[in-house]
Amino acid sequence: RPPFAAITKLYEAYHILVRNDWLDNLEALHRRYGPVVRIGPNELHFNDHEFCLAHHRRPDLGKCTNYYGLLDTLLGGLASPHRHTERKSIMQPLFSGATLSQFSATTMNSILDSLHNRLTDASRAVSGPVNATHYLWAYTNDIMVSYLVGEDKGYLGRDLQVVHDELRAFSAIELATVLRTMPIAKKAIEVFPALRQYSPLAWLDNLVLENLKPMMKSYKDPEAHHEKDRQSVLARLWTQLGQDAQIVAQEAAQALFIGNESLLSNLTFLLHNMMKNPGCIAKLRAELDNLDVSMYGHRIWRDFKVLRLLYLDTLCRESTRLSSPGWHRQPRQTAEPVDYKGTVIPPMTSMRFTLHMLEHDPLLYPEPNSFKSDRWLSNDAQSQKAMASSVTFGTGTRTCLGQFIARQVLRKTLAGLVYNFNFSLCEEGEGEGEGESKKGGSEFPYLTTYPRKWYEGFMHVRLTPRFQSI
Numbered sequence: 001r002p003p004f005a006a007i008t009k010l011y012e013a014y015h016i017l018v019r020n021d022w023l024d025n026l027e028a029l030h031r032r033y034g035p036v037v038r039i040g041p042n043e044l045h046f047n048d049h050e051f052c053l054a055h056h057r058r059p060d061l062g063k064c065t066n067y068y069g070l071l072d073t074l075l076g077g078l079a080s081p082h083r084h085t086e087r088k089s090i091m092q093p094l095f096s097g098a099t100l101s102q103f104s105a106t107t108m109n110s111i112l113d114s115l116h117n118r119l120t121d122a123s124r125a126v127s128g129p130v131n132a133t134h135y136l137w138a139y140t141n142d143i144m145v146s147y148l149v150g151e152d153k154g155y156l157g158r159d160l161q162v163v164h165d166e167l168r169a170f171s172a173i174e175l176a177t178v179l180r181t182m183p184i185a186k187k188a189i190e191v192f193p194a195l196r197q198y199s200p201l202a203w204l205d206n207l208v209l210e211n212l213k214p215m216m217k218s219y220k221d222p223e224a225h226h227e228k229d230r231q232s233v234l235a236r237l238w239t240q241l242g243q244d245a246q247i248v249a250q251e252a253a254q255a256l257f258i259g260n261e262s263l264l265s266n267l268t269f270l271l272h273n274m275m276k277n278p279g280c281i282a283k284l285r286a287e288l289d290n291l292d293v294s295m296y297g298h299r300i301w302r303d304f305k306v307l308r309l310l311y312l313d314t315l316c317r318e319s320t321r322l323s324s325p326g327w328h329r330q331p332r333q334t335a336e337p338v339d340y341k342g343t344v345i346p347p348m349t350s351m352r353f354t355l356h357m358l359e360h361d362p363l364l365y366p367e368p369n370s371f372k373s374d375r376w377l378s379n380d381a382q383s384q385k386a387m388a389s390s391v392t393f394g395t396g397t398r399t400c401l402g403q404f405i406a407r408q409v410l411r412k413t414l415a416g417l418v419y420n421f422n423f424s425l426c427e428e429g430e431g432e433g434e435g436e437s438k439k440g441g442s443e444f445p446y447l448t449t450y451p452r453k454w455y456e457g458f459m460h461v462r463l464t465p466r467f468q469s470i
């Protein structure tokens, strides 16, 4: 089961790079063979929600380095649980607590103002649809870059198509697949690190290094010292991660890379789900109407109470559940043998599960492919179990570094958009400009996370302001 997978990792490469049917194939294998299937020479894939969650709580699990490719010296890919705990204890406070609250109440709000202004202009000036993918991409980059390097690059104020085309790191998943299925490609990058310059991560490395250099100078030369240079998250990473430029640059690039694309994807799903479920928009507006708009006008993201709205929260939870990408597995291994329902799994076997499959578990989420945000409203035992079993932001000790930022961005942005604009989805193809892609096969190609270049798809939205003056 399946014999080719037992011999070579090219089985995986074939289904991802050639057939482009990895998730469908995986689901078919589980239907045929049960909850455990072999997907590589030393790799088992599990579709057993309870077991996966319990297993991932073990403190001795390591990440499998071949899967995490270029991330394997960074927080997101460090194999050793001990080294990961050390690194996380340094990095997590920089992505939560006071640092995040300060950012959220100042810069994040200003960037939301910019998004709002730009969309207001677009909704008044343009008779046709807007390319929401371009807007959201510039917006998520403004958020992530300001958070990391402490400087607002103002992407939302520029030509949005140029920002999108220049900055989006396409084909990253293909690169990851090549690195994990063809170890020689990974070795080549280890031996010749300069090759990374030709990877989708190059622009991020350069952006971080460009900001790291003046900061390093500020530490070396007290004359060039600017206090601001030492307060950014990047500066704090620099001092706290042992002033190692390469590690700092790559940790920051990793956070930018994951953050940009996952926020874009999640915001796109949110808007898509709203437009497909207009009843939810009406209910959300009723909840938003309870806020006191006299203080902030229509800029309701400035009201911290937005982050406490229950219905808004359920919409975000449901949309994030549905947006879990099918390519993302969670491979872990341990030096101990593992008992799986009476069968002993040898030490160092790579044991994996796919977030998407657990997030679509029909036992926990009835009608798993439907957008049913009310499933998060109830307080009964079934809902509590569903809540506790959610793996949207990962599992065990290796949960998402950016989950607190992400939660705030999703809630504030959705509230601001729904409160201030009427929007509807254009038919596929309608509003597509010259040179824009429609490839990709799926009904809504813009929902693909980390797409290939030319296969990205764009979400076109018809937008009108809800209020006369905003």
Ligand code: HEM
Residues within 6 Å of the ligand: 075, 076, 077, 088, 095, 254, 255, 256, 258, 259, 260, 262, 263, 266, 320, 329, 330, 355, 391, 392, 393, 394, 395, 397, 398, 399, 400, 401, 402, 403, 405, 406, 407
């Ligand atoms: C809604 C948006 C997001 C979702 C659904 C999400 C999901 C995830 C998941 C499932 C993992 C675990 C990956 C694994 O174990 O292989 C993870 C890890 C990670 N995420 Fe996110 N993420 C989101 C936003 C962000 C943002 C905005 C950032 C940037 C600050 C970020 C940075 C990271 C990092 C650095 C890790 C590795 C953490 C570690 O291993 O300790 N994520 N994320």
